[in-house]
Amino acid sequence: MTAGSGQVYVVTGGCGFLGSHLVRMLLEHEKNISEIRVFDLHLDESLRTLSNDRVRVRLISGDISRLADVQEALHGSHLVIHTASLVDVWGRVPASKITEVNVTGTENVLQACKEEGVQYLVYTSSMEVVGPNIHGDHFYRGNEDTEYRIYHKEPYPLSKAKAEKLVLEANGIKIKGGKMLYTCSLRPTGIYGEGHELMKQFHRQGLRTGRCVFRALSPAIEHGRVYVGNVAWMHLLAARQLQIHPSTLGGQVYFCYDSSPYKSYEDFNMEFLSACGFKIIGSRPLVPYFLLYLLALLNVLLQWVLHGFITYAPILNPYTLAVASTTFTVQTDKAEKHFGYQPLYAWEEAKMRTITWVKSLEVSGKDLKDVGEKSNYCCS
Numbered sequence: 541m542t543a544g545s546g547q548v549y550v551v552t553g554g555c556g557f558l559g560s561h562l563v564r565m566l567l568e569h570e571k572n573i574s575e576i577r578v579f580d581l582h583l584d585e586s587l588r589t590l591s592n593d594r595v596r597v598r599l600i601s602g603d604i605s606r607l608a609d610v611q612e613a614l615h616g617s618h619l620v621i622h623t624a625s626l627v628d629v630w631g632r633v634p635a636s637k638i639t640e641v642n643v644t645g646t647e648n649v650l651q652a653c654k655e656e657g658v659q660y661l662v663y664t665s666s667m668e669v670v671g672p673n674i675h676g677d678h679f680y681r682g683n684e685d686t687e688y689r690i691y692h693k694e695p696y697p698l699s700k701a702k703a704e705k706l707v708l709e710a711n712g713i714k715i716k717g718g719k720m721l722y723t724c725s726l727r728p729t730g731i732y733g734e735g736h737e738l739m740k741q742f743h744r745q746g747l748r749t750g751r752c753v754f755r756a757l758s759p760a761i762e763h764g765r766v767y768v769g770n771v772a773w774m775h776l777l778a779a780r781q782l783q784i785h786p787s788t789l790g791g792q793v794y795f796c797y798d799s800s801p802y803k804s805y806e807d808f809n810m811e812f813l814s815a816c817g818f819k820i821i822g823s824r825p826l827v828p829y830f831l832l833y834l835l836a837l838l839n840v841l842l843q844w845v846l847h848g849f850i851t852y853a854p855i856l857n858p859y860t861l862a863v864a865s866t867t868f869t870v871q872t873d874k875a876e877k878h879f880g881y882q883p884l885y886a887w888e889e890a891k892m893r894t895i896t897w898v899k900s901l902e903v904s905g906k907d908l909k910d911v912g913e914k915s916n917y918c919c920s
């Protein structure tokens with residue numbers, strides 16, 4: 541197939557953690573495309589070099605919350621994978637900004653699909669549109685049909701739930717050219733893998749404490765995690781099959797899953813950090829929950845006091861503690877049944893790829909210098 545004879549895909553948020561893996565996945569495994577438009581507020585110029593004689597990678601700088609930017613990016617395209625989002629549960633940005641990007645931005649994508657005659661939209665949603673809620677209701681090996689007391693108060697999950705609802709309701713609407721728009725929504729659980737910003741923070745934090753991770757969460761609380769490569773693969777397959785079987789996938793939601801083990805958030809992270817000599821201290825939480833909650837409240841107070849002077853957004857706050865302390869695991873085969881999804885990467889490979897990347901953080905030495913670590917000190 542010569543360049544230019546295939547389809548044009550738009551990946552919003554294509555320079556992000558998931559987005560950049562998705563662009564590479566499309567380049568490697570999707571033979572029906574001739575152009576990938578990477579639409580993002582913050583461009584990663586290295587993606588431009590991924591163009592080859594078959595597929596052009598075109599970087600488009602734009603703001604998803606500006607309709608004109610989105611219309612221009614979607615003009616003449618065939619399909620949109622909408623991953624752009626402000627992922628913030630730490631109070632880094634105002635709630636209004638999260639709504640503007642995640643909800644208004646999604647409205648703009650839908651409006652642009654309608655006006656530009658783009659027939660297919662795959663939306664990157666999140667487990668958070670379901671939970672966990674702050675009541676501590678566990679979601680244990682649940683699926684897309686599991687009843688759950690959904691309760692959102694925080695801006696981020698609220699925005700993802702609103703955006704997903706808009707996307708699903710838009711399935712089947714008439715668009716320019718008399719065609720119909722087909723949409724589906726993918727709900728990843730906690731994504732891990734090469735480039736995960738939060739893992740970088742945990743690594744840096746661990747270096748500051750002599751490669752010791754002090755257990756704060758009960759090991760009995762399980763959190764579903766999914767490898768970024770498998771999330772990208774599921775998006776590719778959903779995009780492909782939405783075009784072939786729109787009545788099957790249209791208006792549907794799918795949890796993203798693979799064979800990553802069910803573990804507590806901390807124990808799962810140690811699967812990678814232990815390869816760098818990190819050790820987790822304590823077989824059960826070292827501090828009582830009420831003390832952790834008080835620390836979380838103190839962080840909220842400090843964030844409020846420092847607001848306007850500096851952005852104080854520590855990992856621990858009442859919301860992240862509640863989420864981390866509530867089991868949320870999925871067990872489903874809906875994506876396999878509807879569009880033949882099977883994880884592309886087995887757990888062992890996903891683990892080794894992630895370990896290789898975490899180890900590269902050490903080789904870069906930047907983290908070590910930042911925390912003044914002199915050697916590979918390992919706590920006893």
Ligand SMILES: NC(=O)c1ccc[n+]([C@@H]2O[C@H](COP(=O)([O-])OP(=O)(O)OC[C@H]3O[C@@H](n4cnc5c(N)ncnc54)[C@H](O)[C@@H]3O)[C@@H](O)[C@H]2O)c1
Nearest residue numbers: 553555556557558580581603604623624625666728730731
């Ligand atoms: N990371 C996870 O654990 C996780 C889990 C479930 C779902 N998700 C979802 O996956 C998607 C990608 O998340 P991620 O972890 O890769 O986050 P990320 O922050 O790495 O990527 C988001 C991208 O969106 C871009 N963006 C933000 N605001 C924009 C705007 N106004 N206009 C255009 N682009 C904008 C950012 O520049 C970034 O490149 C999001 O929709 C998120 O809700 C993430």
Ligand SMILES: CC(C)[C@@H](O)CC[C@@H](C)[C@H]1CC[C@H]2[C@@H]3[C@H](O)C=C4C[C@@H](O)CC[C@]4(C)[C@H]3CC[C@]12C
Nearest residue numbers: 627629666668729730731756805855856860863864
């Ligand atoms: C300070 C400790 C208690 C520390 O271990 C807390 C971990 C906590 C910051 C994370 C635990 C679960 C994470 C969330 C989960 O993986 C799913 C998410 C959905 C996604 O759409 C956005 C990110 C997140 C909310 C993710 C954020 C970090 C955690 C709360």
